[in-house]
Amino acid sequence: MNTKINTLLEALSTVIYDKQPQVKLAICSLLCKGHLLIEDLPGMGKTTLSHGLAEVLGLTYQRVQFTSDLLPADITGSTIFNTDKQSFVFHEGPVFTQVLLADEINRASPKTQSALLEAMEERQVTMDGQTHHLPEPFFVIATQNPLHQSGTHPLPESQLDRFFMRVSLGYPSKDAEKKLILGDHGRKTTLTQLMELGTLSELQSAIDEMEIKEQVVQYILDLVSFTRESGLFKDPLSPRASIALGTASKAWAMIHGRNYVTHDDVQAVFPAVAGHRLNLDATEQFRIIDDIYAQVPVQM
Amino acid sequence: MKLNQIACSLIYLLLAWIMSSDLGFVIVSYITGLFIAYELNRIIYKKTITSSIINGSALAGIALLMGFVGVKNSVAFFVAMMLLASLLKIYQAQSDRQTMQVFVLNFFTIPCLFIFSQNFFSALLVFILIGVNLALMLIHQYEFSPREAIKNAFSKLALTIPISVLLVLFIPKLPAFWQLPGPNSAKTGLSENVDPFEISKLSESNELVFRSIFPKERNVEGPFYWRALIHDEFDGTRWNMSSLQSVSANYQASDSSHSYTIIAEPSHLKWLYTLEKMTTEQDLVATNVFGLPYRKRPVSSAFEYKVYNVVDTQDSSITRWQYRQNIQLPSDLNPQAKALAEQIDKQSNDTAEFIALLRDYILAQGFIYTLNPPISQSNDKIDEFFFNSKAGFCGHYASTVAMMMRSVGIPARLVSGYLGGELNPENNYFSIYQYDAHAWLEYYVPNQGWLELDPTAWVSPERLNGSLSQHSQLSEELKSNIGMTLMGFSDVALVNWLRLQLEAFDYQWTRWVLNFDDQKQSSFLKSIFGEKAKILSGIAVIIGLSLLFACVYWVLQRGSRQPIPLPVKLLRKLQVSAFGEFDNTKTPGQIILTIQSKYPKLEAELNNFLCEFEKVRYGNKNELEELKKHYLALTKQIKKQ
Numbered sequence: 031m032n033t034k035i036n037t038l039l040e041a042l043s044t045v046i047y048d049k050q051p052q053v054k055l056a057i058c059s060l061l062c063k064g065h066l067l068i069e070d071l072p073g074m075g076k077t078t079l080s081h082g083l084a085e086v087l088g089l090t091y092q093r094v095q096f097t098s099d100l101l102p103a104d105i106t107g108s109t110i111f112n113t114d115k116q117s118f119v120f121h122e123g124p125v126f127t128q129v130l131l132a133d134e135i136n137r138a139s140p141k142t143q144s145a146l147l148e149a150m151e152e153r154q155v156t157m158d159g160q161t162h163h164l165p166e167p168f169f170v171i172a173t174q175n176p177l178h179q180s181g182t183h184p185l186p187e188s189q190l191d192r193f194f195m196r197v198s199l200g201y202p203s204k205d206a207e208k209k210l211i212l213g214d215h216g217r218k219t220t221l222t223q224l225m226e227l228g229t230l231s232e233l234q235s236a237i238d239e240m241e242i243k244e245q246v247v248q249y250i251l252d253l254v255s256f257t258r259e260s261g262l263f264k265d266p267l268s269p270r271a272s273i274a275l276g277t278a279s280k281a282w283a284m285i286h287g288r289n290y291v292t293h294d295d296v297q298a299v300f301p302a303v304a305g306h307r308l309n310l311d312a313t314e315q316f317r318i319i320d321d322i323y324a325q326v327p328v329q330m
Numbered sequence: 331m332k333l334n335q336i337a338c339s340l341i342y343l344l345l346a347w348i349m350s351s352d353l354g355f356v357i358v359s360y361i362t363g364l365f366i367a368y369e370l371n372r373i374i375y376k377k378t379i380t381s382s383i384i385n386g387s388a389l390a391g392i393a394l395l396m397g398f399v400g401v402k403n404s405v406a407f408f409v410a411m412m413l414l415a416s417l418l419k420i421y422q423a424q425s426d427r428q429t430m431q432v433f434v435l436n437f438f439t440i441p442c443l444f445i446f447s448q449n450f451f452s453a454l455l456v457f458i459l460i461g462v463n464l465a466l467m468l469i470h471q472y473e474f475s476p477r478e479a480i481k482n483a484f485s486k487l488a489l490t491i492p493i494s495v496l497l498v499l500f501i502p503k504l505p506a507f508w509q510l511p512g513p514n515s516a517k518t519g520l521s522e523n524v525d526p527f528e529i530s531k532l533s534e535s536n537e538l539v540f541r542s543i544f545p546k547e548r549n550v551e552g553p554f555y556w557r558a559l560i561h562d563e564f565d566g567t568r569w570n571m572s573s574l575q576s577v578s579a580n581y582q583a584s585d586s587s588h589s590y591t592i593i594a595e596p597s598h599l600k601w602l603y604t605l606e607k608m609t610t611e612q613d614l615v616a617t618n619v620f621g622l623p624y625r626k627r628p629v630s631s632a633f634e635y636k637v638y639n640v641v642d643t644q645d646s647s648i649t650r651w652q653y654r655q656n657i658q659l660p661s662d663l664n665p666q667a668k669a670l671a672e673q674i675d676k677q678s679n680d681t682a683e684f685i686a687l688l689r690d691y692i693l694a695q696g697f698i699y700t701l702n703p704p705i706s707q708s709n710d711k712i713d714e715f716f717f718n719s720k721a722g723f724c725g726h727y728a729s730t731v732a733m734m735m736r737s738v739g740i741p742a743r744l745v746s747g748y749l750g751g752e753l754n755p756e757n758n759y760f761s762i763y764q765y766d767a768h769a770w771l772e773y774y775v776p777n778q779g780w781l782e783l784d785p786t787a788w789v790s791p792e793r794l795n796g797s798l799s800q801h802s803q804l805s806e807e808l809k810s811n812i813g814m815t816l817m818g819f820s821d822v823a824l825v826n827w828l829r830l831q832l833e834a835f836d837y838q839w840t841r842w843v844l845n846f847d848d849q850k851q852s853s854f855l856k857s858i859f860g861e862k863a864k865i866l867s868g869i870a871v872i873i874g875l876s877l878l879f880a881c882v883y884w885v886l887q888r889g890s891r892q893p894i895p896l897p898v899k900l901l902r903k904l905q906v907s908a909f910g911e912f913d914n915t916k917t918p919g920q921i922i923l924t925i926q927s928k929y930p931k932l933e934a935e936l937n938n939f940l941c942e943f944e945k946v947r948y949g950n951k952n953e954l955e956e957l958k959k960h961y962l963a964l965t966k967q968i969k970k971q
Contacts (some may be wrong), residue, residue, distance in 0.1 A: 243948050290949040294919035325473070327914040330898045330947060 035233070035285050037224050038086050045082045045221065046075055047206035052197045054285055055302050056083060056171075061233055061281040064194020064274065065150050065170040067135075069312045072175070074199045080131040080171040087230060088223030089128035089167070096138035098181065102145035106155045107162075120157060125149050128165050132172040136182040146170070147189045167230065176312070187265050187309065194274055195299075196306035198313070233284070240280040241290040245329050249293055250275050252326045253300065257308060260325070265309050274303050293328050333476075334429055337466050338420045339365075341436070341459055342413045348455070349409065349446040356398045357413060360391055364421065384422045388414070409442050427911045429470060436463045448596065448631055450839040461487045496875060500855075500868040503848040522599075524561055524746055524769060525568040526703075526725025527711040536763050539748060540594040540603055541837060543759040545587075553794040555770065555782065556603045556762060558747040560620045564736065566660040567711050569729065569744040576600075576624065578616040581609040581640035588636040593840055596631050600624045603747060603762075608637045632844040648741070648774060656741030656774065659733065666713040671734035681740055681775050688731065689788050695720060697727075699790035724749075724793075725769045727785040732771040741774035745782070749793065754834055761833060768793075896954060897947050900961045904939075907968055918943055935964050 035057065042053050056079060059066045068076045077093070084091035094105060107123030124130065125146070132146060149155055150170050155162045172193065175182060190196075202210065250272060258266040267275075278299035283291045305315040339361050346357035367383055391414045399407045416432055416439055423429040440459045443452050464483035468474040474482065542556075561569035588610075594602055607621025612635040615623050621640065625633065648656075674691065678684040703722040706714040712730050715722055728744055735742040749768035751760035770784040787794050851868075859867035894902075901921060902912050908925045916924070922940045926933055939960040945951040 241949060246948065288944070288949070290944065292919070292944050292948045293917035297917055297919075324915050328917050329914075330901065330918060 034225060034229060039285075041086050041221055041224055042079075042082050046079055046199075047209055048203045049075070049079075049199055051298075052199050053079065054282070055195055055197050055299070058278055058281040058285060058299065059195045059302075060087075060167075060169055060230075061237060061284065062194060062274070062277045063167065063169075063234060064277075065172070065192065067190075067193040067196040067306060068171060068173045068199065069176060069196055069306075070173065070199050074201070076171075076173040076199065077131060077133070079199070080129060082221055083169075083171070084129035085221040086224045087129075088225065088227065089169070090165070091129045091131070092124040092127035093131040093133060094124050095133045096135050096142070098137055098139060100138045100142050102142050105142065105146055106149060106157065109158050118158070120160065120162065122162070123155075125155065126162070126164060128167055128169065130168075130170045132170060134175055135172040136174045136184055138183065140183055140186070143183065143185060143189065146172075147185075147192050151192055167227075167234075187307075190306045190309075191268060191270060193306060195278065195302040196312065197302050237277060237280045237284060239289075240283060242276065242280060243290070246279070246291050246293060246296060247276070249296055249326070249328060250279070253296070253304075253322065256322060256326050257304070263308050265307065267304055267307055271304060271307050275300065278303050293330065297323065334423075334466060334470060335420055337462065338432065338436070339417060341440070341462065342417050344455075344459070345440065345443055346410070346413055348443060348452070349406070356391075356394045356410065357417075360387070360394060360414065361417065363387070363390075364417070368421070381422065384418050388418055391418075405445060409445065412439055412442070425911060426470065430467065433463060433467045433470065448844055450836050450843075453839075453843075457487070493875075493879075497872070498843075498846060499851070500871045502868055503851050521746075522559065523568055523570050524725055524729070524744060526722065526729050526769070527567055527706055527715070536765060538595050538836075539597070539762045539764055539766070540592050541759050541761050541840070542603075542751065543591045543593070543757070545590070546758055554605060554748075554750055554760070555745075555768070555784070556605060556748040556751075557620075557622055557745055558601050558603050560622065560743055560745055560772075562656055562743040564659060564733065564744075566663040569732075572655065574619055575622075577619050579619045579621075581607065581617055581621065583609050583638035584641045585639060588638050591634060591636050593632055593634045593845060594629050595840075596629050596633075598628050598630060600626075600628050602629070602633075602635070604637055607640050609640050610635045610637055612636070632840050634841075634845045634847075647776070653741055653774075656743055657736045657739055659736045664710045664712040664733065666710070667716050667730065667734055668737045670716075671737045674734075675738040681773065684735075684738070684740070685773075685783065688734065689785075692727075692785065692788055697721070697789050699723060699786065699793070724784075724786040727789060728769040728771045731783070731785040732773075735771075735773050743772050745770050745772055749784075754830065754837065756834060757837065759837065761837070895947070897943055897957055900957065901943060904961065904964060904968075907965060918947075929968060932964065932967055935960065935967060939964055 038057060039050070039053060043050065046053055056066055060083065068079070070076055080093075081091060083089075094100075103123065105123050105125050107121050107126065109118045109120050111117075112119045135143060135146070149164065150168075153164045153168050155164065174185070201207075254267045254272045254275070257263045275296065279291045279295040282295045282299050283289070286295075301315060301319050305312065305319070308315075308318075310318055342357060343361055364387060367387075371380075371383070392411070395407060395410050395414070399410055401407055412435075416435055420429065420432045423432060437460065440463065441456055443456055446452075461480070461484045464487065465474075465476070465479040468479040468482055469476060540556075559571060560575060562572050562574070563570040590605075592603060602615060602623040602625055604621070604623055607617075608623060609617050610623060614626050614633075615635050616626060617623050617640075623635070623637075670691075671688075674684060674687045678687055698721045700721045701723055703715075703726065704719045706719070708714040712733055715726050716730055732742040732744055746767070746769045748762045748766040749770075750766050751762040753760055768784075768786070770782060770786065772780045772782055774780050784794075855868050901918060904925065905916075905921050906912050908928055913921075918940060922936050926936050929936075939957070942957045942960055946954060946957055
């Protein structure tokens with residue numbers, strides 16, 4: 031199984047240099063059928079990553095640049111009167127795709143944001159009483175600018191919870207940046223499809239069969255209940271987060287070619303799964319998460 | 331600042347204060363210094379106390395201790411060293427393990443209080459501090475909330491009370507194999523050398539010295555002169571003890587029933603107390619040639635003995651040597667007093683008349699009794715007192731009269747001890763406190779022997795009625811000398827009642843807990859099991875109870891304890907062998923990674939071990955052989971490096 035995932039990783043690392051963990055987390059999120067939130071400054075390679083993912087998986091790809099005047103219909107589509115047929119016809123919006131890059135999602139008004147988030151959760155769009163199903167798989171990669179930038183509408187906590195993971199690409203290493211300057215530019219490299227659609231859904235269903243031992247489940251429970259009982263967090267983790275932690279750990283183990291989940295797997299995905307749900311600042315979350323690790327004993 | 335540091339500092343502070351005020355002073359100033367250094371450091375440099383501060387403080391602390399406590403007072407010195415060391419360690423501790431070591435050491439440090447004080451309140455305080463220490467351990471190690479921790483610690487501690495009661499009652503008591511030298515305490519009261527003119531303020535303490543328990547039916551009437559020491563060597567100002575004080579003599583008890591019982595509080599001196607010449611059946615107590623009791627070892631814990639009056643076999647003559655000893659006097663000092671003595675001697679026919687004339691002289695001159703006499707710079711201190719200041723306490727009067735008697739050839743010697751005592755009417759016992767310390771004299775009359783004389787009583791007859799605390803004229807002076815204690819408020823009826831109740835409680839504690847010695851134990855066991863089997867039955871009870879406790883413990887523990895699986899044990903051992911301690915918040919991957927950063931050469935082996943560990947612990951692999959193989963290879967490599 032993991033040879034297929036490895037080829038994906040290798041291909042992606044030719045366009046995104048030196049960001050192996052983040053790329054793995056993105057794939058992890060995809061394997062878990064969860065949506066991904068990338069919080070980063072402009073120009074860090076968010077588009078490259080999402081584009082690359084769509085290409086190697088052979089999925090259809092759309093990009094929407096969110097602005098403050100973007101309307102819900104600009105995403106979901108609208109019903110237009112067709113004068114030839116004398117009837118209303120539904121025009122699919124950009125959301126009808128397999129990979130959607132929602133760029134700078136926090137620049138749009140809350141109304142537009144929630145239209146997208148509804149589509150993400152239900153995987154369908156309801157317009158004038160008609161339900162339109164979104165294609166399978168449906169994977170949203172939303173990017174968001176750090177909240178302190180002006181003109182942003184932060185996503186409400188309830189909607190942040192709908193994102194499976196949040197990752198932050200961060201600045202590239204000097205070597206990687208040198209490569210970029212020298213013109214070996216990622217966007218020019220064309221990626222080819224490396225995986226059939228069927229393989230992806232096979233992998234997705236294989237996650238459920240991963241071995242997870244009692245003590246690892248206990249560790250997830252301990253971590254989650256620590257966020258609830260310690261009183262340090264305003265928004266503790268929900269049961270949805272616990273489920274996400276379990277699934278993500280399994281996917282992470284699968285990416286690493288194992289059929290069992292370890293404590294290290296849980297710790298590897300915990301910042302990405304829990305960071306935004308606990309409303310932590312992406313740049314500072316590691317310090318706080320290390321504190322959590324230091325206070326929750328690992329029962330091996 | 332961390333809870334551990336605050337709590338431990340407070341514990342040490344409390345201990346130091348109770349152990350000794352001098353020692354307390356050192357520690358207090360020291361801790362305050364540390365607090366200030368810590369706070370400044372945190373505010374200015376935003377970092378914790380550095381090791382150079384700790385080392386500097388340690389050196390300064392040793393210097394302070396040398397200065398204030400001194401090496402000679404070895405027990406106090408070493409206890410203070412231990413307090414300081416523990417204090418500094420708790421600030422310096424970097425790992426949980428080191429902090430835990432300090433907490434464990436506290437179980438030794440806290441009961442050290444018993445070296446200095448053994449009354450009920452010390453026992454209560456030690457109990458509470460041990461509980462607090464346990465609670466701190468729970469908070470530190472198992473992250474209990476403070477409330478939970480205190481509840482847990484004290485409920486567990488309460489369980490130990492019945493067990494310790496059983497142990498005290500039944501475990502056979504053996505004599506101590508070794509004895510700790512007592513702390514040298516600088517207290518007023520008895521001292522082996524009396525120089526009343528050196529003391530400007532009799533800073534008396536209200537510490538209990540001993541209790542005397544009279545049989546219920548006996549009618550007790552004062553005044554009580556509790557004799558303790560005889561000073562028969564005089565150098566002009568100072569009265570010293572001669573070696574006779576430790577020469578034992580044999581006396582025959584005059585009566586088969588004892589006349590009273592004395593429970594002496596620890597004084598760290600050998601000297602004991604009696605009213606008249608006495609003997610006792612206590613093995614540890616000897617009686618000297620003066621008929622005074624002394625203990626073969628210093629009194630380091632509360633000590634009880636029964637006093638039997640003796641047939642006075644001493645003939646009424648003294649040897650030439652004794653005669654010379656008791657009229658010996660430096661010739662050149664205090665000419666005025668000598669002249670006066672000679673003048674009175676000429677007017678009188680015998681010793682009794684001499685005393686009467688001297689008494690009349692003193693009464694006519696308007697001498698006063700005070701606890702705060704003026705201090706004299708003159709060489710002739712007795713002259714200064716007798717003709718100028720005319721104010722002093724018992725020591726002044728006794729010393730002066732004895733000196734004057736010696737100067738006219740009447741053998742005289744100083745006696746120090748206690749006068750009076752406070753009667754506790756419920757239990758018919760007297761409490762004698764340090765402020766009851768008194769000095770009087772004995773003079774020798776041929777054919778009559780040694781007679782007692784208390785010149786202080788001429789000046790202040792009221793002093794004879796009971797304790798100094800009941801002295802109407804002096805009570806104000808006494809209270810101001812003693813300071814803020816319950817004694818100081820004894821005018822308030824409620825406070826006095828409370829004080830007497832506490833005192834009665836402490837009496838029972840001393841009598842039944844501290845003095846539960848082998849004799850009392852054996853009579854207790856005899857009353858339960860009979861004469862023959864008393865020791866064996868005691869041991870049998872203890873063994874039986876321990877077995878019972880063990881069974882209960884085993885039944886309770888069964889099922890609740892989960893064995894640690896072998897792979898986890900191996901990983902923990904690996905971590906311990908690399909870092910000396912085990913950290914339960916690290917995942918296997920992190921443990922291996924940290925070991926790897928310490929031993930970079932072992933990367934491959936470590937990864938093999940981790941891979942195998944994960945397979946058996948997280949996967950479905952059951953064979954442990956390969957894991958053990960990797961483990962052995964690794965430990966071998968680690969040992970090599």
